[in-house]
Amino acid sequence: MKTIIEPFRIKAVEPIHLTTKSERNSFLIKAGFNLFQIPAQNVTIDLLTDSGTAALSNEQWAALMRADESYAGAASFYRFESAVRSIFGFRHVMPVHQGRAAERLLFQQMVRPGQIVPSNTHFDTTRANIESLGANALDLPCQAWRESDSEEHFAGNIDIERLKQLLDSTDSGAVPMALLTVTNNACAGQPVSMQNIRETSKLLRRRQIPFFIDAARFAENAFLIQQREAAYADRSISSIVSEMFSYVDGCLMSCKKDGIANIGGFIAVNDDALADRIKEEMIVTEGFPTYGGLSGRELETIAVGLGEAIQEDYLRYRQAAAQFLHFGLRKIGVPVVCPPSLHAIYVDAAAMFPHIPASQLPGQALACELYREAGIRSCEIGTAMFGKTDHETGEQICAPKELVRLALPRRVYTQSHYEYVIEAFKNITKRRHLVQGLRFKAQAQKLRHFTAVFEPIESEIVSIFCQLDVEKYLTADLAYEI
Amino acid sequence: MPVAEPYKIKMVEPLMMSNRDYRKKAIKNAHYNTFLLQSQDVYIDLLTDSGTAAMSEYQWAGMMLGDEAYAGSKNFYVLEEAVQKYYGYEFVLPTHQGRGAEHIISKLLIKPGDYVPGNMYFTTTRAHQELAGGTFVDVIIDEAHDAMSVHPFKGNVDLEKLQSLVDRVGKERVPYLNFQACVNMAGGQPFSLANLKSVSAYCRSQGIKIILDATRCLENAWFIKKKEPGYDCHSIAQILMEICSYTDGCTMSGKKDLLVNIGGFLGLRDSQLYEKACEFGTLFEGLHTYGGMAGRDMEAMARGIEEAVKEEHLDQRIGQVHYLADRIQEYGVPIVLPVGGHAVYIDAAAMLPHLSQDQFPAQSLAAALYVETGVRAMERGVVSAGRDKTSGEHNYPKLELVRLTVPRRVYTNSHMDVVAYGVGECLERRNKISGLNMTFEPENMRFFQARFDLISKKKTEKPQTGVRGQICGNSQSTTNNRYADQIKERLR
Numbered sequence: 001m002k003t004i005i006e007p008f009r010i011k012a013v014e015p016i017h018l019t020t021k022s023e024r025n026s027f028l029i030k031a032g033f034n035l036f037q038i039p040a041q042n043v044t045i046d047l048l049t050d051s052g053t054a055a056l057s058n059e060q061w062a063a064l065m066r067a068d069e070s071y072a073g074a075a076s077f078y079r080f081e082s083a084v085r086s087i088f089g090f091r092h093v094m095p096v097h098q099g100r101a102a103e104r105l106l107f108q109q110m111v112r113p114g115q116i117v118p119s120n121t122h123f124d125t126t127r128a129n130i131e132s133l134g135a136n137a138l139d140l141p142c143q144a145w146r147e148s149d150s151e152e153h154f155a156g157n158i159d160i161e162r163l164k165q166l167l168d169s170t171d172s173g174a175v176p177m178a179l180l181t182v183t184n185n186a187c188a189g190q191p192v193s194m195q196n197i198r199e200t201s202k203l204l205r206r207r208q209i210p211f212f213i214d215a216a217r218f219a220e221n222a223f224l225i226q227q228r229e230a231a232y233a234d235r236s237i238s239s240i241v242s243e244m245f246s247y248v249d250g251c252l253m254s255c256k257k258d259g260i261a262n263i264g265g266f267i268a269v270n271d272d273a274l275a276d277r278i279k280e281e282m283i284v285t286e287g288f289p290t291y292g293g294l295s296g297r298e299l300e301t302i303a304v305g306l307g308e309a310i311q312e313d314y315l316r317y318r319q320a321a322a323q324f325l326h327f328g329l330r331k332i333g334v335p336v337v338c339p340p341s342l343h344a345i346y347v348d349a350a351a352m353f354p355h356i357p358a359s360q361l362p363g364q365a366l367a368c369e370l371y372r373e374a375g376i377r378s379c380e381i382g383t384a385m386f387g388k389t390d391h392e393t394g395e396q397i398c399a400p401k402e403l404v405r406l407a408l409p410r411r412v413y414t415q416s417h418y419e420y421v422i423e424a425f426k427n428i429t430k431r432r433h434l435v436q437g438l439r440f441k442a443q444a445q446k447l448r449h450f451t452a453v454f455e456p457i458e459s460e461i462v463s464i465f466c467q468l469d470v471e472k473y474l475t476a477d478l479a480y481e482i
Numbered sequence: 483m484p485v486a487e488p489y490k491i492k493m494v495e496p497l498m499m500s501n502r503d504y505r506k507k508a509i510k511n512a513h514y515n516t517f518l519l520q521s522q523d524v525y526i527d528l529l530t531d532s533g534t535a536a537m538s539e540y541q542w543a544g545m546m547l548g549d550e551a552y553a554g555s556k557n558f559y560v561l562e563e564a565v566q567k568y569y570g571y572e573f574v575l576p577t578h579q580g581r582g583a584e585h586i587i588s589k590l591l592i593k594p595g596d597y598v599p600g601n602m603y604f605t606t607t608r609a610h611q612e613l614a615g616g617t618f619v620d621v622i623i624d625e626a627h628d629a630m631s632v633h634p635f636k637g638n639v640d641l642e643k644l645q646s647l648v649d650r651v652g653k654e655r656v657p658y659l660n661f662q663a664c665v666n667m668a669g670g671q672p673f674s675l676a677n678l679k680s681v682s683a684y685c686r687s688q689g690i691k692i693i694l695d696a697t698r699c700l701e702n703a704w705f706i707k708k709k710e711p712g713y714d715c716h717s718i719a720q721i722l723m724e725i726c727s728y729t730d731g732c733t734m735s736g737k738k739d740l741l742v743n744i745g746g747f748l749g750l751r752d753s754q755l756y757e758k759a760c761e762f763g764t765l766f767e768g769l770h771t772y773g774g775m776a777g778r779d780m781e782a783m784a785r786g787i788e789e790a791v792k793e794e795h796l797d798q799r800i801g802q803v804h805y806l807a808d809r810i811q812e813y814g815v816p817i818v819l820p821v822g823g824h825a826v827y828i829d830a831a832a833m834l835p836h837l838s839q840d841q842f843p844a845q846s847l848a849a850a851l852y853v854e855t856g857v858r859a860m861e862r863g864v865v866s867a868g869r870d871k872t873s874g875e876h877n878y879p880k881l882e883l884v885r886l887t888v889p890r891r892v893y894t895n896s897h898m899d900v901v902a903y904g905v906g907e908c909l910e911r912r913n914k915i916s917g918l919n920m921t922f923e924p925e926n927m928r929f930f931q932a933r934f935d936l937i938s939k940k941k942t943e944k945p946q947t948g949v950r951g952q953i954c955g956n957s958q959s960t961t962n963n964r965y966a967d968q969i970k971e972r973l974r
Contacts, residue, residue: 012546036769039559040551049552052776068495069743070521071530073512078520097578097767097774104766128765262550263578263776279931280924284609285585285766286578288517288930293578295533295744298776377553444761450769451760 004320007313008411011058017041024372032453033368033438035377044375045417047406050343051216052098052256052263054410057308060260060301067296072288076296076303083303087238087310088215088245090268092275094282095292095299099216099254099265100125101285106252106267109277110177110210111135118166119179120158121186124385126179126214128446135176138166142196145187146400150338153228154193156184156221158200167207178204179252181214182221182244186381188403189217189341191224194232194243201247210249210271216257218244220342223315237310250274257343260305260410264298318342322408324415328422333429343408347425349382350402353435358383358398360437360457366404366428369435374424379405385449389440396440485801488794489891492539498522505853513933514849514918516858525856526897527889531824533579533737533744534889538789541741541782548778557780558771561747564784568719568791569696570726571749573756577767578774580697580735581606583748586762587693587733590755591657592616599647600660601639602626602667605866605927607660607695607733612871619647621659626668627880629818629829634709636671636820637664637702639681648688658691661729664698664705667862669883670803670822672705675713675724682728696732696749699725700739701823704796719791731755738824741786741890745779799823803888806898810886813906824887828905830863831882834912839864841917841937844882847908849934850915851884855904860885865920866929 019027019042031037040046046053056064068074077095084093096102103126111117113134122130122137130137140159144152158180167175180200183191197213204211222240225232232240245251250269255261269275279289287293294302308314319342326340335351349362356362363382370376379385382402390397406421428435442453500508500523512518516529527534537545549555562574577583584607592598594615600607601622608618621643625633639661648656661678664670685692703721706713713721726732730752736745748763750756760770768774775783789795800823807821810828818827830844837843844863851857863882870877886901908915922933 014549036553039554039556040549041554041556043551043554046551051552052772053550053552065493068521069534070524070527071532071534072517073520073522073524075520075522097582100765100768101578101774125765132765262548262778263774276924280926283927283930284606284613285581287581291533293582293744293774295779297743444757446761447764450764451757 004317006411006414007311007317008057016044018044019375021372024375028368028372032441033364033456034449034452034454035367035371035379036450038371038377042375043371043377045413045421046377047344047408047421048377048379050257050407050409051254052261053412054256054260054262054305055412056260056262056301057304057411059308060304063300063304064297067300069296071291073290074296074299076299077290080299080303083306084266084268087241087306088251088268089242090245090250091270092268092272094267094275094278094289095294096265096267096282096286097293098256098263099214099252100129101293102252102254102265102267103129103214105278105282105286106212106250107133107135108281109274112176115176116166116170116174117177117179118158118163118175120156120181120184120192122179123181123185123214124447124449126181132446139186140166141184141187145184145190153224153339154191154196156182156187156190156192157196158192160196160199160203163200164203167203167209172207175209177210177212179212179214180248181216183217183224183341183343185216185343186386188337188346189220189344191221191228191341193229194225194240195229197244197247211247213245213248213251215245215251215253217343218251218253219258219309219315220318222310223312223319223342237312237315241310255302255305258306258309259302260309261298261302264294264302266292266302315342318408318410321415321418325406325408325418325421328418329425332422332426334425337403345406345408346381347404347406348402349380349404352429353432355433356435356437358402359396360439361396361402361454362437363402363404364438364454365435368438369428370404370424373427374420376406376421376424379407380449381405384440384452384454389443485797487798487891488792489538497525499525500856502853505856509849509852513921514845514936515929515932515934516848516852516860517930518933519852519858523856524852524858526893526901527858528825528886528901529858529860531738531887531889532735533742534892535737535741535743536889536891537741537743537782537786538891540789541785544781544785545778547781548776550777552772553769554771555777555780557777557784561780561784564787565747565749568722568787569732569749570723571732571751573750573753573759575748575750575756575759575763575770576773576775576780577746577748577763579737579744580733580746581610582767582774583733583735583746584610585766586748586759587731588614588616589762590759591691591693593657596655596657597647597651598658598660599639599644599656601637601662601673602665604662604666604695605929607662609927611660616657621647622665622668626665626671629669629816629827629832629881629883632819634820635674635677635705636668637662637673638677639673641681641684644681644684648690653688653690656688656690658693658730659685660695661692662695662697663702663725664823666698666824667866667879668822669818669827669881670698670701670824671820672702672709672823674710675706675721676710678725678728691730692728694726694729694732696726697735697738698824699732700790700796701800704793704800705823707793718793718796722791736783736786739790740783741790742779742783745775745783747773747783799890802893802895802898805895806886806888806901809899809902810905813902813909815905815909818881818883826886826888827862827881827883828859828886829882830884833909834915836913837915837917839878839882840876842920842934843917844884845934846915846918847884849918850908850911851904854907854911855900857886857901857904860887861929865932868926868928
C-alpha cells in the first residue's frame with residue numbers, strides 16, 4: 001500500500017467553534033492584529049504552534065491516571081528519568097516546567113556577560129534568555145540556508161567554516177558553549193545532519209568547549225537523517241538518536257514538541273558538578289529536582305510520549321501530513337520553503353506579497369489575512385518576531401526572511417482540515433495585491449511579538465476597497481482574476 | 483455530631499507496606515534526609531500538603547476539557563474569572579507554581595538594597611527576595627516564635643516592628659510587605675482581619691504595597707470565621723474577598739488551598755504592573771495566557787477555587803489536622819499550639835533535649851519517625867533556616883520543629899492514628915535517637931538536598947532520662963488509645 005494513514009484512531013474529540021468572517025474581522029481589530037491575543041475559542045484551525053498542542057494517546061492518558069503526585073522521589077519521576085536516560089543516554093536528568101526554563105537554568109550556569117554563544121540559529125526564547133544575561137547570541141546558519149538553496153537536504157546545519165573562524169579569532173573563554181537546535185526551527189524547521197553534529201563536536205571538543213543540543217524536535221531530525229543521509233538509511237531511529245547525542249555534553253528539551261506532551265521539559269547532562277549546580281538553582285525557580293515544577297501526571301505523559309515519538313510509523317505519518325499540505329500549497333502557487341520539514345510549513349510572505357516591504361511586516365499581514373479568511377491561526381517568523389526597532393530612527397531593522405509558519409500540532413488535525421487550509425490560501429492568492437502591510441503601534445522590550453499591538457498601513461487602493469461592502473469586495477476579486 | 487468527610491472515594495492508589503529493617507536501609511540510602519526518599523518506600527506521606535491533594539470528579543472532568551492552545555486557551559479565561567470572582571484581583575497571570583509568581587513579583591518590585599518585611603520568612607520567598615537584591619526583615623509578632631504561646635492569631639504583623647523598620651531605612655527602601663496567610667514556618671498560624679486592616683492603613687499612608695501570600699488564605703479565612711469576633715456569620719468567600727481587598731496583589735501556589743497538583747498565579751490590581759509582569763512572565767514562565775501550565779491544569783485550578791471556598795470542605799480539612807494533633811497529644815508529645823490549618827508541628831527540641839541544635843534534632847526525629855512507621859515528615863528547624871549570608875554561621879531559629887503536613891482529601895483518620903502511634907513510639911525510644919552530622923551542604927535552600935550521617939554513639943551527649951508523659955502536662959497514658967495495639971501489630 002502506498003497510502004500512508006494515521007497509525008492510530010481517534011479516542012476523544014474536541015468540538016471546533018465556527019465563526020463568520022465579520023466576527024473574525026472584529027476579533028482581529030480587538031486583538032490589535034496580533035494572533036497571540038485571540039482567544040483560542042475563536043480560532044477554527046490553530047496552527048500557531050506545534051508546542052504543547054498534541055493529542056495524547058490512550059497509553060499516555062493511562063499513565064497520567066497512575067501518576068504519583070508525591071513532592072519528593074515520586075515513582076513517576078523515576079519512570080521519567082529512565083525513559084530519558086534510555087533514549088538520550090545522559091547520566092543526570094532534571095525536569096523543568098518547560099523548555100525556556102531549561103534554557104535559563106543552563107545558560108545561567110554556563111554563560112557570562114560579554115561572551116558569545118554560537119548556534120545554527122537561536123530561537124526567540126533562547127535568544128532572549130542569552131541576551132538577558134548580557135551575552136551575545138550569534139547565529140551561524142549554513143550557506144545553503146542563506147542562499148535559499150532548496151536542493152540542500154540539511155539546510156538547518158551550522159556553518160562549520162564560520163564557526164571555526166569564530167573560534168580561531170577569539171580568545172579562549174570568549175565562547176563558553178555552543179548550541180545546535182534540531183531541527184532548526186528559526187530556519188524553517190530544516191534538519192541538521194549527523195555529519196554536521198559530528199564535525200561541530202570535533203571542533204568544540206578540541207578546544208574543550210561544552211556543546212549542547214536543543215532537542216525539542218530530536219525525533220523528527222533523526223527521521224530526516226535516516227531518510228537523507230546515506231549512511232543511516234538502515235539504522236533505527238533510536239540508534240540514530242543515541243549517536244546524535246553521543247557527540248554532545250548535554251541537551252535541553254521542550255517536551256511540548258517531540259515529547260508529545262502538553263507541558264514540560266528537561267535538562268540532561270553528564271557532568272556531575274554541573275548537574276549539582278543546576279539542581280541547586282532549579283529549586284528556587286522551578287521546583288525540587290524530582291519534579292521540577294511538573295505534576296507527576298506530566299512526568300508520566302512525557303515518559304510515554306518520548307517513546308511514541310521515535311516510532312517510525314508515527315514519524316512517517318507525520319511527514320506525509322506535512323507533505324500533503326506542502327504539495328497542496330505549491331500546486332496553487334503559494335511560495336513555500338522547500339523541502340518541507342515535519343513540524344511546519346513555512347510560507348514566504350515576502351514572495352507572496354511583493355508590494356509589501358519587509359518593514360511593513362508582510363508575514364504578519366499574511367497571518368492576519370489567513371485568520372480573517374478562514375479562522376486559521378498561524379505564526380509570523382520574520383521581522384515582527386526577530387527584527388528590532390531602531391530606537392533612534394524608529395525604523396525596523398528587518399529579519400533576513402519574512403516567513404509565516406503553519407505549525408502542525410501532533411495527531412490533532414486530519415487531511416480534511418488541511419484541505420480547508422489550502423482553500424483559504426487559494427482565496428487569499430486571488431486578491432493578494434489588496435493585502436495591506438502593518439506597523440507596530442506598541443511593543444514590549446523583550447519577546448515583543450507575543451504582546452505587540454499592530455495597525456494596518458492603508459494604501460490608497462486598499463482603502464477604496466475597504467469602503468466597499470463585502471459583496472462588491474468579492475466582485476472586485478473576480479474582476480482581478482479575469 | 484462528629485465531622486465526617488463531605489465526599490466519598492472515587493479512585494484509590496495502593497500503598498506499599500514495608501518493615502523496619504527495610505526502612506532503616508532506605509533512610510540510610512536517602513542520607514537521613516526525608517526529601518531524598520523514594521516515595522514508593524513511604525507508607526504515609528506527610529512531607530507536604532503541596533501538590534498532593536486528591537482532585538474531585540468535578541476537577542477530573544475539567545481535566546478532560548483542557549484546551550491546549552498556546553495562546554488564549556479557554557481554560558485561562560475560566561481561571562481568570564474564578565480568581566476575579568473569589569479573590570477580586572482584576573489581573574491574573576498564571577505561573578507553573580507559587581515560586582514562579584514569587585520570582586516575578588520579586589524581580590518586579592525589589593531593587594538592590596531594598597528591605598522586604600514579612601510575617602516570618604518562607605524558604606522560597608526569601609530566596610527570591612535575596613536573589614533580587616533585597617533583605618528580608620521579620621516583622622511577625624513575638625508570640626509566633628514561642629511554641630508555648632496560645633495567641634489565636636500568631637500570624638499577625640507587629641505594627642511597631644514594621645514602623646521602626648520604615649523609620650530606620652526610609653519608606654523608599656521598602657517596596658512592599660509580604661503578608662503570608664496561615665504562616666507556614668510558624669506552624670500554619672493565621673493572621674486576624676483586624677491586624678491586616680491596621681497594617682494596611684499604615685502601609686497605604688506610607689505608599690508601601692502589600693503583597694499577600696494567598697497560598698493558604700482560605701484556611702486563614704476559616705480561622706477568622708471561627709475565632710475573630712464579628713465574623714462568625716460571614717461566609718468563607720466573603721472573608722476571603724475582604725482579606726484581598728486590603729492588599730495590592732497576591733502570589734499563589736494553587737498546590738495548597740486550591741486542591742490541584744500543579745499551578746499557581748500572580749494576582750494584581752495595577753494594570754501597569756501587570757503589563758511588566760507579563761514581560762517577565764513570558765520570559766520565565768510562559769505566555770501570559772498559560773504561564774507554563776497545561777490548559778487542563780488551569781481548568782482544574784479554576785474548579786478547585788470553587789470547591790475550596792466551601793465551608794464543609796474546610797471543616798473537614800482543618801478538622802482532620804486537629805484530629806491528628808489530639809491523637810499525638812494523647813501520647814504526650816509536645817507540639818506547637820494552637821494547632822494551625824495544614825500541619826501538626828512537633829517540638830523536636832523539647833522532645834529530644836539530649837541533642838544540641840548543631841546535631842539537628844528535628845532532622846534526626848524526622849528520620850527516626852520514618853524508620854518507626856514509614857511516615858514521612860519534614861524538618862523545619864536549623865537545617866531549613868540555612869546559614870547567615872555574612873557570618874556564614876547557621877541561622878538558629880527559635881523553633882526546632884518536625885512538620886507533619888496533612889495532604890487534602892487523601893488520607894483517612896485511620897491513617898492519622900498510625901501517624902500518632904509512630905510519633906508516640908519515637909517518644910518512647912527517644913533516648914536511642916541519635917543526632918546527625920551534615921556531610922553535604924548545598925549553598926541555597928540546603929534542606930532539600932543536604933545529606934547527613936548518624937553521629938556515632940559515643941559522641942552524643944548522655945541522654946537525659948525521661949519517660950513519656952512528663953513533657954506535656956496535659957498528656958494521658960497511651961493505653962487509652964484503643965488503636966495502639968492494632969497498629970503495633972500491623973507495623974511489626
